[in-house]
Amino acid sequence: MFVLELTYTKPLDAVDALLAEHVAWLEEQYEKGVFLASGRKEPRDGGVILAVAEDRARVEEVVASDPFTLGGVCTYRVTEFIATKTVPELARYRQTLG
Template identity: 35%
Template sequence: MKFFLIEIEYIVPIEKLDEVTPAHREFLQVQYDKGILLISGPKVPRVGGMIIAKSSSQEELQDLMKDDPFLKQNCAKYTYKEFAPVKYQPFLKDWLGI
């Protein structure tokens, strides 16, 4: 399994983003329910967001995330950064699959 930090950059006014946010969060909840996502939320100040996810490959994760309403409605750009967790809180062991 591979692990990713997904950095989100908003590219529309916040008013447009607010219209799409409920659908975006519903999409994310499905991924949480599948165990793909660990944590997500907006940056402070609210110019984008961050997601920590796992997948067998970056391509698989990008394919999954293309259905995110933020991407489908051209509200944001996503950047994927793979990382290798070597230190972690013990309660993450199951999610990490270690």
Template identity: 45%
Template sequence: MFIINLTYKTELEKVDQFLNDHIEFLNEQYKLGHFLLSGRKIPRTGGIILSNVKSKPELEKIIANDPFKKKELANYELTEFIPTKTCDELSFLIE
């Protein structure tokens, strides 16, 4: 499992120009089962995505299609982790 930490590298006005395209990208990844959770950081300096993609190379290929990545609007930090404890409602995340 991965935490994807996006940090914007440009002003919000430019980010907002491609926000709908980014949301379409997210929606597709949810449909494919690659993403489990996403949202904006506060303050709005980027976002966080929780992904259950199995390998870093596979996730990097997916991220390459994000309009924010294609337009060089954000940096992406990938943190891999193994979930070992959770609440009952999220127990499906434990492998």
């Protein structure tokens, strides 16, 4: 599992100019089963996405296709973690340490 932390690098008007494209991209990733949750940070200086993928390289590909990335309005910090406990609804994403 991965935590994707977005940090805006441009003013909010530049971010907002790409927001509709970014939301469409988010929807596409949800449909593919890559994203589990997402939202903006408070204060509004970026966002957070909870993602699943076969490996970090795949996540990096997804991040590179974000209109925010392509438009140069944010940077991503990708953190991989092993979800050993989850709510029942996320049980299929649990992993064991090995």
